[in-house]
Amino acid sequence: xxxxxxxxxxxxxxxxxxxxxxxxxxxxxxxxxxxxxxxxxxxxxxxxxxxxxxxxxxxxxxxxxxxxxxxxxxxxxxxxxxxxxxxxxxxxxxxxxxxxxxxxxxxxxxxxxxxxxxxxxxxxxxxxxxxxxxxxxxxxxxxxxxxxxxxxxxxxxxxxxxxxxxxxxxxxxxxxxxxxxxxxxxxxxxxxxxxxxxxxxxxxxxxxxxxxxxxxxxxxxxxxxxxxxxxxxxxxxxxxxxxxxxxxxxxxxxxxxxxxxxxxxxxxxxxxxxxxxxxxxxxxxxxxxxxxxxxxxxxxxxxxxxxxxxxxxxxxxxxxxxxxxxxxxxxxxxxxxxxxxxxxxxxxxxxxxxxxxxxxxxxxxxxxxxxxxxxxxxxxxxxxxxxxxxxxxxxxxxxxxxxxxxxxxxxxxxxxxxxxxxxxxxxxxxxxxxxxxxxxxxxxxxxxxxxxxxxxxxxxxxxxxxxxxxxxxxxxxxxxxxxxxxxxxxxxxxxxxxxxxxxxxxxxxxxxxxxxxxxxxxxxxxxxxxxxxxxxxxxxxxxxxxxxxxxxxxxxxxxxxxxxxxxxxxxxxxxxxxxxxxxxxxxxxxxxxxxxxxxxxxxxxxxxxxxxxxxxxxxxxxxxxxxxxxxxxxxxxxxxxxxxxxxxxxxxxxxxxxxxxxxxxxxxxxxxxxxxxxxxxxxxxxxxxxxxxxxxxxxxxxxxxxxxxxxxxxxxxxxxxxxxxxxxxxxxxxxxxxxxxxxxxxxxxxxxxxxxxxx
Numbered sequence: 001x002x003x004x005x006x007x008x009x010x011x012x013x014x015x016x017x018x019x020x021x022x023x024x025x026x027x028x029x030x031x032x033x034x035x036x037x038x039x040x041x042x043x044x045x046x047x048x049x050x051x052x053x054x055x056x057x058x059x060x061x062x063x064x065x066x067x068x069x070x071x072x073x074x075x076x077x078x079x080x081x082x083x084x085x086x087x088x089x090x091x092x093x094x095x096x097x098x099x100x101x102x103x104x105x106x107x108x109x110x111x112x113x114x115x116x117x118x119x120x121x122x123x124x125x126x127x128x129x130x131x132x133x134x135x136x137x138x139x140x141x142x143x144x145x146x147x148x149x150x151x152x153x154x155x156x157x158x159x160x161x162x163x164x165x166x167x168x169x170x171x172x173x174x175x176x177x178x179x180x181x182x183x184x185x186x187x188x189x190x191x192x193x194x195x196x197x198x199x200x201x202x203x204x205x206x207x208x209x210x211x212x213x214x215x216x217x218x219x220x221x222x223x224x225x226x227x228x229x230x231x232x233x234x235x236x237x238x239x240x241x242x243x244x245x246x247x248x249x250x251x252x253x254x255x256x257x258x259x260x261x262x263x264x265x266x267x268x269x270x271x272x273x274x275x276x277x278x279x280x281x282x283x284x285x286x287x288x289x290x291x292x293x294x295x296x297x298x299x300x301x302x303x304x305x306x307x308x309x310x311x312x313x314x315x316x317x318x319x320x321x322x323x324x325x326x327x328x329x330x331x332x333x334x335x336x337x338x339x340x341x342x343x344x345x346x347x348x349x350x351x352x353x354x355x356x357x358x359x360x361x362x363x364x365x366x367x368x369x370x371x372x373x374x375x376x377x378x379x380x381x382x383x384x385x386x387x388x389x390x391x392x393x394x395x396x397x398x399x400x401x402x403x404x405x406x407x408x409x410x411x412x413x414x415x416x417x418x419x420x421x422x423x424x425x426x427x428x429x430x431x432x433x434x435x436x437x438x439x440x441x442x443x444x445x446x447x448x449x450x451x452x453x454x455x456x457x458x459x460x461x462x463x464x465x466x467x468x469x470x471x472x473x474x475x476x477x478x479x480x481x482x483x484x485x486x487x488x489x490x491x492x493x494x495x496x497x498x499x500x501x502x503x504x505x506x507x508x509x510x511x512x513x514x515x516x517x518x519x520x521x522x523x524x525x526x527x528x529x530x531x532x533x534x535x536x537x538x539x540x541x542x543x544x545x546x547x548x549x550x551x552x553x554x555x556x557x558x559x560x561x562x563x564x565x566x567x568x569x570x571x572x573x574x575x576x577x578x579x580x581x582x583x584x585x586x587x588x589x590x591x592x593x594x595x596x597x598x599x600x601x602x603x604x605x606x607x608x609x610x611x612x613x614x615x616x617x618x619x620x621x622x623x624x625x626x627x628x629x630x631x632x633x634x635x636x637x638x639x640x641x642x643x644x645x646x647x648x649x650x651x652x653x654x655x656x657x658x659x660x661x662x663x664x665x666x667x668x669x670x671x672x673x674x675x676x677x678x679x680x681x682x683x684x685x686x687x688x689x690x691x692x693x694x695x696x697x698x699x700x701x702x703x704x705x706x707x708x709x710x711x712x713x714x715x716x717x718x719x720x721x722x723x724x725x726x727x728x729x730x731x732x733x734x735x736x737x738x739x740x741x742x743x744x745x746x747x748x749x750x751x752x753x754x755x756x757x758x759x
Contacts, residue, residue, distance in 0.1 A: 086215070257358065421480075421483075
């Protein structure tokens with residue numbers, strides 16, 4: 001796959017070099033093309049590379065017996081962390097304080113606000129969650145105070161004026177976790193906007209922390225803008241699918257795109273204008289072997305020359321409809337009524353958006369029309385997306401009804417025992433919702449052609465577009481359809497994401513440049529290969545031919561580890577490489593224990609067959625003992641750790657389990673296979689025979705000295721934990737900088753200068 005990507009990169013550079021021989025050269029000429037590409041050569045190459053990738057995503061890069069396409073191979077690729085490839089890491093903290101204020105109806109109660117201030121102070125030195133700290137602070141500020149009197153007016157579910165303070169705190173904790181989870185869901189959706197192929201996002205619900213890793217991203221301002229913004233949930237009217245919309249909007253847009261492309265094709269080849277042939281090439285690539293028609297029909301047009309020619313003609317005449325498949329019956333031409341105007345493949349959305357940016361297209365589109373795509377299919381993320389035409393008032397782009405008006409949303413069951421979503425709005429939202437639904441009520445509720453629809457839009461993605469059956473008063477609504485229980489729950493969570501302000505603030509960030517990432521890969525690979533090589537040779541030198549058994553188990557251990565990490569979609573970081581290096585050492589420990597036992601049995605005169613049997617049998621207990629204790633430590637790190645600690649623990653856990661599997665099962669299978677051929681492995685070498693031949697140390701007799709030394713080391717270690725460490729920013733907060741010097745610097749001199757400045 002690496003070779004395939006290098007070829008794509010080279011092809012993109014060659015294509016751009018032919019059209020733009022001068023770097024940093026802008027497109028002059030037709031103003032129709034200014035929205036198509038950025039004005040730098042690097043931008044051209046990146047754009048062209050993406051077009052080639054999109055157009056060849058279904059191309060096989062490995063033949064029989066794998067028959068793997070580029071897309072499938074990319075999905076199965078082991079992800080590399082940003083410390084290896086460069087990028088940005090941010091840790092966000094969901095503001096539970098804002099959730100509490102929202103639940104209280106923005107209470108002005110003096111004790112309430114003083115308790116929140118006190119909770120923020122306690123948070124700096126206490127590891128408890130914010131809700132617990134708020135409860136403690138309120139008890140200090142108002143020992144006889146009743147939280148129910150503050151929250152019961154604004155939050156009339158689950159609590160009353162007679163509820164105890166603990167019941168109110170339980171409600172707050174429950175709602176806070178919902179808000180944290182919804183913020184996490186929103187951030188997951190927003191990650192796609194960065195165009196990161198292998199993003200990594202993890203959630204710590206107890207602490208309200210969300211860790212986001214964006215490999216290859218270095219625009220900190222853009223990351224801040226997208227990740228710290230509150231959820232943008234809107235209810236929008238839509239242009240429903242109809243013959244009039246296709247005739248008055250889509251068909252003229254198709255004509256405008258065709259004319260723009262024809263003008264470019266007719267331009268002289270020597271002018272930079274003709275560089276827009278990249279646009280034509282992109283469109284050709286899009287329809288070459290993975291058009292929406294091909295996807296829906298599951299046919300390969302590249303095998304039929306006449307069909308390929310026909311496809312090119314269609315591409316020239318209907319460029320828009322080669323990426324956007326209207327909701328029309330292909331046989332009769334009748335229009336399917338509904339809120340969606342068509343379908344589009346995810347890889348074609350960029351081309352569609354570029355078409356919509358053409359000035360000629362903008363001039364004919366209704367001023368209040370904004371296109372949006374539906375949510376991706378969970379079962380097939382490469383499958384078609386629904387396309388919606390939303391109505392947005394240019395003079396007042398704010399929605400008439402927004403997510404802040406939602407009081408509650410939950411999955412329910414209708415009278416036919418089918419999943420639906422129940423939604424409740426506040427007084428202001430209920431008033432606007434009644435007005436909006438009254439205007440959209442159909443003239444004939446039994447005729448689908450008269451139905452109007454409202455789209456549920458979160459961060460410009462349409463998750464549902466239910467029809468309005470009539471005016472809805474009182475603020476209580478139900479959204480029904482062919483939902484599964486899981487889909488209904490998901491939509492309820494989407495609706496609740498706009499229910500209360502729970503902004504996520506960046507509390508820690510780290511930017512790693514690609515140069516440092518390359519150096520990390522080199523350093524990690526070097527340490528990995530050195531440790532692997534030393535152990536590999538050592539096993540042969542010390543255990544003779546039996547060392548090959550341990551080395552086979554070691555190689556399989558590493559291969560299985562990489563395979564499991566890739567199948568899990570895990571991300572390999574420097575900490576993960578460190579875990580693998582440790583795993584290499586521990587992987588051979590199993591065989592060392594077994595082989596030493598076999599050598600001991602052979603020394604006592606047993607046959608190879610009996611020595612092997614006894615060696616494996618009597619080694620199970622010490623092998624399991626060593627692995628279980630290590631696993632306990634690794635599981636603790638896995639449970640409490642985030643980021644690098646989590647990566648280290650993950651690789652260590654996988655390596656330990658595989659060490660048992662390969663070190664015991666695989667090595668025994670190899671040994672038995674060899675012995676069935678009337679052969680046996682040698683476990684001694686001249687070196688190993690002499691190393692411990694005359695060793696006679698009384699370990700048991702000296703055990704008291706070992707007890708004293710162990711106790712001293714333990715006490716020293718515990719005391720150093722409280723008195724011997726300088727806390728880093730992970731514990732005490734602060735800022736971290738990575739500075740790269742052009743010339744070698746003396747570390748001690750740099751440290752002395754910085755110490756003077758910051759002391």
